[in-house]
Amino acid sequence: MTFVQLIDCRTDRFDEMNRLMDTWVEQTKGKRTATHAVVGKDRSDASHYIEIVEFPSYEEAMRNSGLAETDRIFRDMIALCEETPTFTDLDVVWDEPLNPAVAREFFEEAGRSDPESLFERFTEDYVDHDPSNPGDLRVDAAREQYEGWRRAFEFTFRIDDQIAQDDRVCTRWTWAGRHTGDFLGIAATGQSVVMTGTTWHRFRDGKICEGWWEYDRAGLMEQLGAFGE
Numbered sequence: 010m011t012f013v014q015l016i017d018c019r020t021d022r023f024d025e026m027n028r029l030m031d032t033w034v035e036q037t038k039g040k041r042t043a044t045h046a047v048v049g050k051d052r053s054d055a056s057h058y059i060e061i062v063e064f065p066s067y068e069e070a071m072r073n074s075g076l077a078e079t080d081r082i083f084r085d086m087i088a089l090c091e092e093t094p095t096f097t098d099l100d101v102v103w104d105e106p107l108n109p110a111v112a113r114e115f116f117e118e119a120g121r122s123d124p125e126s127l128f129e130r131f132t133e134d135y136v137d138h139d140p141s142n143p144g145d146l147r148v149d150a151a152r153e154q155y156e157g158w159r160r161a162f163e164f165t166f167r168i169d170d171q172i173a174q175d176d177r178v179c180t181r182w183t184w185a186g187r188h189t190g191d192f193l194g195i196a197a198t199g200q201s202v203v204m205t206g207t208t209w210h211r212f213r214d215g216k217i218c219e220g221w222w223e224y225d226r227a228g229l230m231e232q233l234g235a236f237g238e
Contacts (some may be wrong), residue, residue, distance in 0.1 A: 010066060010067075010098050011063065011064070011065060011066070011101040012064045012066055012069070012098070012100055012101065012102065013063050013101055014061075014062045014064070014070060014097070014098055015059060015060070015063060015096070016051060016060040016061075016094050016098070017058075017091060017093060017094060017095045017096075017097070018057075018059075018094035018095075019054075020056060020058065020089050020090045021056050021091070023058060025124075027048075029082060029085055029086060029089070030046075032108040033082040036078040037076060037078050037079070040076055040078070041073055042065065042069035043062050043063065043070075044063050044064060045063040046061065046062045046063070049061070051086050059083075061167060063101075072099075078187075082180060082212060085190070095182045100173075101113045104170055106173055108173055108212045108215070109178050109217065110180050110210070111216075112120060112171070113179075113180070114130070114181060115130055115210075115217070116166040116168055117166065117168070119155075119166055120159075120164045120165040120186075121163075124152050124156055127156075128148065129150075130139045131216060131217045132148070132149075132216045133215065134148070134214060135147065135151065135171070135217060135218055136218070136220075137150075137151040137154075137219075137220050138220065138222065140218075140222075140223070147178045151220075154187050160191075160201075161188065161189065161191060162187060162188055162190070163199065164184055164185060164186030164187070165183060165184075165187070166183070166185075167184075168181075169181045169183055169205075176211055176212045176213065177209055178209070179207065179208070179209050180207070180210070181205065181207045182205070183204070184204045184205070185199070185201070185202070185204075186203075187201050188202060192233065193230075195234075199232060200232065200233060202229055203232070204225050204226070205225055206222065206223055207222075207223050208221065208223075
């Protein structure tokens with residue numbers, strides 16, 4: 010079970026403490042078990058800081074605490090604080106990254122939802138970057154392009170992998186479809202086709218505001234017989 014530790018402290022020497030933590034990160038390479046750390050400053054009290062440190066489990070957190078480097082840094086950190094920091098130990102009982110969930114829903118529903126419902130996940134100023142287009146598309150043009158794919162294919166996406174960082178989510182996917190309508194001048198063949206690709210989505214206020222697409226369009230055209238024998 011994922012474990013989180015909250016370290017609550019007060020200091021007017023945050024820059025020194027920050028350098029101290031940089032030293033700890035450098036000294037514990039290959040040994041530390043912490044996987045994620047966030048430091049927040051109280052907006053109503055500039056000397057009040059809370060650090061949130063994530064570990065794979067409580068046991069891994071205890072291993073981290075047992076490092077000699079951690080013990081030294083902790084003693085140095087106390088010296089920089091107005092009072093002894095307090096620690097709160099938390100077992101994580103719910104953890105749902107919200108942006109990846111929205112991206113996942115988009116791909117899961119892309120082959121069955123109506124365009125208006127699907128594009129409710131996008132901002133009004135959404136920009137679409139696709140190397141197959143002569144230029145970037147705004148949201149209305151991106152919706153029209155999607156409708157064209159829906160007219161040409163019955164399709165679904167399978168999500169193969171997904172990672173997230175800050176306001177961006179990357180999804181590696183496999184697209185499987187059946188050619189049921191005209192596509193770039195190729196009349197419906199009834200052919201079953203498969204294509205792989207990767208999409209980066211950027212989020213703002215919980216909605217997708219920008220997208221970058223890379224996919225095997227040449228492989229798709231080959232499956233449709235566009236290149237002949």
